[in-house]
Amino acid sequence: MNLDSKIPAGPLNEKWSKHKFNLKLVNPANKRKYDVIVVGTGLAGASAAASLGELGYNVKAFCFQDSPRRAHSIAAQGGINAAKNYQNDGDSIYRLFYDTIKGGDYRAREGNVHRLAEVSVNIIDQCVAQGVPFAREYGGLLSNRSFGGAQVSRTFYARGQTGQQLLLGAYSALNRQISNGKVKMYNRTEMLDVVVVDGKARGIITRDLVTGKIEAHAAHAVLLCTGGYGNVFYLSTNAKGSNVTAAWRAHKKGALFGNPCFTQIHPTCIPVSGDHQSKLTLMSESLRNDGRVWVPKTAIKGLKAADAVRIPETDRDYFLERRYPSFGNLVPRDVASRNAKYVCDEGRGVGTTGLAVFLDFSDAIKRDGRHVIEAKYGNLFDMYRQITGDNPYEVPMMIYPAVHYTMGGLWVDYNLMTTVPGLYALGEANFSDHGANRLGASALMQGLADGYFIIPYTIGDYLAGMSWEKMSTDRAEFKEAITNVQQRVGKMLQIKGAKTVDQLHRELGLTMWEYCGMSRSESGLLTAKKKIQELKTEFWSNVNILGSANELNQELEKAGRVADFIELGELMVDDALNRSESCGGHFREESQTPDGEALRKDDQYAYVAAWEYKGENQPEELHKENLVFENVKLTQRSYK
Amino acid sequence: MKITVKVWRQANSQAKGGFKTYQLDHVSTDMSFLEMFDVLNAQLIRKGEDPIAFDHDCREGICGMCSMVINGRPHGPLQTTTCQLHMRTFKDGDTITVEPWRANAFPVLKDLVVDRTAFDRIQQSGGYVSVNTGGVPDANEIPIPKKVADEAFDAATCIGCGACVAACKNASAMLFVGAKVSQYALLPQGKPERKERAERMVAQMDAEGFGACTNTRACEAECPKGIKITNIARLNREYLGAVFTSYEVETGGGGE
Missing domain, CATH: 1.20.58.100 (Fumarate reductase/succinate dehydrogenase flavoprotein-like, C-terminal domain)
Structure with a gap:
């Protein structure tokens, strides 16, 4: 199989604009003749469904939750990056591109990442126009913070609930299209298979989670916006319902799976408390802007947070500050997580399980005052207290890494199309833009970039090349898929x-x-x-x-x-x-x-590993998409 | 610790429901309330009894999916979501009663699972700003005073769980609707459509069968996100302003 990424030729900063011009268009009067299925209503799905509905396509959108507003994007806390350079601190599209490529450890495509950085600025404009209440300064303009190791302040945020506010913005746009009759919404409905007809994705099989009814839905294209697969680890920061089923079914129908082993372990999560643990809760990475990570220099078994305050400075090991003097507590997620594991492996971990490190705000509270810390992190501190019973204004938090995000996903080309024609993957469900490590505040950016600003262009190019004739779900392919799903159940x-x-x-x-x-x-x-x-x-x-x-x-x-x-x-x-x-x-x-x-x-x-399903219990076949770097020099990451 | 739970069991929306009592012998104080239910369900499955259906998803207090009335209070004794309630709030030997949200507009689907699509339909009736993707002004073109932005944010933090409805003796959705109407009424982006929005959302709310507000403030007391009742006052002002100065009057007056 020849994996064609379809990255346009030419200078990096002209690729996307040239590509947009070269994409075929669907006549405005003809758009209503095409049906598009969108599975998942998180940032990518809701923004795609709304934007395609606005353009005039007929959209059917599906979510397994009781409302599209509950998709797990809602839980993203920290923020969303955009190369606005509102802070006059040297940010630019190229710098956001560079940071993202470097942060991803040079395992993402230059062309994709540059496009992401380009459209990042449009996302913020769009969200503000929808009434998303981002944090603002007293002068009335938008506030920014530095996030997750970035040397510039390019992260827009809405207290610790940025994902919620962005998703509710996309949900409102989706609602508008539902009310206009351009999107038909199916709540509590789970996709259980993709239907491929003559080599093209032409529909899906769903199960109504209330009645159990198995149904077929036909369309001209299918968009999977179904999120990541962190729950393969059972314990993760994902919602309990988050799953890989849609993507995996697509994989078994011919969509290659890219870099499946690339998972992100987030350093700042609340540690496991016992066997009953059903999920892990993330504490936003923004906490590392003011919190200092430490463990005792010599192991103290079962050290409680309340006793930590009595340990003198000289007996504390601020191990991130020690090992990485220039980035300190703001090293990227993978580095922070691994170092927490090391100190715990050495036996210096804290808490009853020994699988935790401290995140200490006492210096920040002394420096800025409690009210400043409260304004920044109030809801996170409250959440921590509710879950653990400890008060982080008085004692250090305990944190431990947890699975948080999966960079791997369905392989897609520059148009976000998988290896099955007409089947697209957006947001966390695809593998594309974060390489081997995602930077903080980049997931929201990518989900919305794919849904608002990329798929509305690229899908037209595909649909313009196909007949608008509708397909009946009475066809054998649909019947067979229904039977297979019923048999499996x-x-x-x-x-x-x-x-x-x-x-x-x-x-x-x-x-x-x-x-x-x-x-x-x-x-x-x-x-x-x-x-x-x-x-x-x-x-x-x-x-x-x-x-x-x-x-x-x-x-x-x-x-x-x-x-x-x-x-x-x-x-x-x-x-x-x-x-x-x-x-x-x-x-x-x-x-x-x-x-x-x-x-x-x-x-x-330096390649994308794309795996092809070869049948039940057969080894999968590896295909390689070599990554070409024309603009950045590959260097070993150093945060020392 | 040992806990007794009395849980509402109902096979489906048509079936008649009733309470069943279960005993748990090893409940850790660090468990969340939903984890206690996980343990109970595992116990039921081992005995061959149908596990209890309940809604939940993010389990970090933000998706708004969990919805249990615990000892008569939506989300239980603390002002949190059910998933953020931990067993340390209860005492060894306690008996806890668990029911679904009770409201005509939220029919029970099974056990503790209710249908809240009425909330979606209210949002669809006007809970948005009519802007298409693209072609919008720069994000910093319209400055918004921080106080206004913060107040809009406070209203926008509603998670749509429906605790306000479950808490209200009239099953009123005024806090939910008020929060959305307030968010947009406060922000310059929402102002052009504020009148139609208030009118449509209130009309849909009534059509769904939610009751009237009689200012008991039960909703505010139970809201896990601390949405203030001032949002209901603003909704009333917006709605009255809208019905008394409808657009027909305003635009029809000046033209000829």
Whole structure:
């Protein structure tokens, strides 16, 4: 298979504008003749559905939640980057591009990332016009902060609820199109398969989560805006419902999966408290602007936050400030996470589990006063207190890394199209713009860039080349897909084994976290592969799902998702095994510098690993898209 | 600790519901309320009993999906979402009663799961600024005083969970609608459509069967995001202003 990224030729800063001009257009009067399916209503899905509806396409949008407003983009806290340079501090489109490429450890495409930086400025304008209440200065203009290691202040924010406000903005635009009749919304509906006819994506199969009804929907193009797959680790900062099913079904229908092992482990999450733990809560990375990360110089078993305040300065190890004097606590996420793991591995971790480090605000409160810290982080401090019972104004927070974001996803070309014609992937669901590590405040930017400003252009080019004749769902391909989905559901319900879905999911998560988490080795990955294969067999012979297929059945919903996570987990392990270098969030123990930093191997691995499904229990085939760097020089990242 | 829970069980929207009592023997104080339900459900599945259906998603207090009335109060004794309530709030030996949101406009789908699409339809009736993607002015072209932006933000933090409706003896949605109307009425971007917006959203709210506001402030007391009742006052002002000075009057007067 020849992977054509379709990156336009020419100078970097002209690629997108030239490409936009060269894209075919659909006549305004003809747009209403085309139907587009959008799966998922987070930032990418809601913005795409709304924008395509505005253009005149007929859109059907689907979400598994009870309302499109609840998609997990809502939980993003920190902010959204844009190269506005409102602060006059030297930012530019090129600098945002450069920071993102470098932050991604040179495993993303130059062309894509530059386009992202270009449209970032339009996103802020759009959101403000929708009535998104970003933080402002007393003069009435927008406020910015520096975020996640950036040397400029380019992050726009709405207290610690930026994702919520951006999503509600996109949701409002979506609502307007629903009320105009251009978008038909399906709540509590889960996509369970893609239908491919004559090599093109022409529809999806869904299950109504209330009645259990399996239905077919036909369209001229299908957009998957279904988010990431962090829940493969069971514990992550993702919402409980976040899943890989839509993307995985598409993968099995021919869409290649790009860089599946690239996962982001976020350094500032609330540590695990016990076996009952069902999810992990992120504390915004912005906290590292004012909080100092430390552990005791010598191990103190079971150190509580309340006792930490009595430990003198001389006995504290501010390990990020010590190892990385120029970036200090603001080193990128992967570096901060790995160093937290190291100090805990040395036995210097704190809290009852020893799997935590302190994030201390006492100096910032002394310097700026409590009211300033409260204005910046009030809701985060409240949330921390609710969950842990500790008051972070008085004692240090305890944090530990947790899975937060997946850079990998469906392989897409410059037009956001997967390897199945007519099937697109937007936002976190695609692999494209963050390379091996995503910078803070870039996820919101990418989701909205894809939905508001890229797909409305690129989809026209595809649709203009096809007939607007509608396809009937009576066709054999749809019938067959429905039967397959029904059989799979029936098969799962018949097993009636001894383990709950959650039990199996938790086992998968432990394996993934242990062997395919912050630090990976060949022997560990091989162990993981074996365990996952055994787990797959156990799932299909020993899972216990009560109830029927024709009712609201949450265990059945979870089971379908976990079955897909198990298969994805194996692919992630294969991908991690193949990539025998350390880059971004992917740290291979075999590939480090003498002082223990990640060692990239650009001569061997400067490519996107795109995996092709070859059939049940068959090894997947690796395809390589070589990354070409014409503008930036590949350097080893250094934050010292 | 040991906990007894009395939970509303209802097979579907047509079926008759009722309370069932369950016993949990090993509840950790660090568990969230929903994690306690996870443990209970695992216990039920092992016994071959249908697990309790309940809505939840982000489990970090922002998606607005979780919705349990706990001991008579939406989201329980603290002013948080259900997912942010932890078992340390309860005592060993407590009996906890758990019901779904109760409102005509929120029909029960199963057990503790209700249908809140009425809220979506209210938003669709006018909860937006009519701008298309692209072609908008620069974000800093219109300065907005910080106080105004902050107040709009406070209104905009509504998570649409419906606790306000569940708390209100009239099942009124005025706090929810007031929050959205306020956000846009305060911001310059929302001003051109403020009258139609207030009229349409109120009309839809009434059509959905939500009750009237009688100023008991139960909604404000239970709102997990602390949305203030001043938003209801603003909604009333906006609505009255809209019905008394409708556009037909304003535009029809000057022309000929």
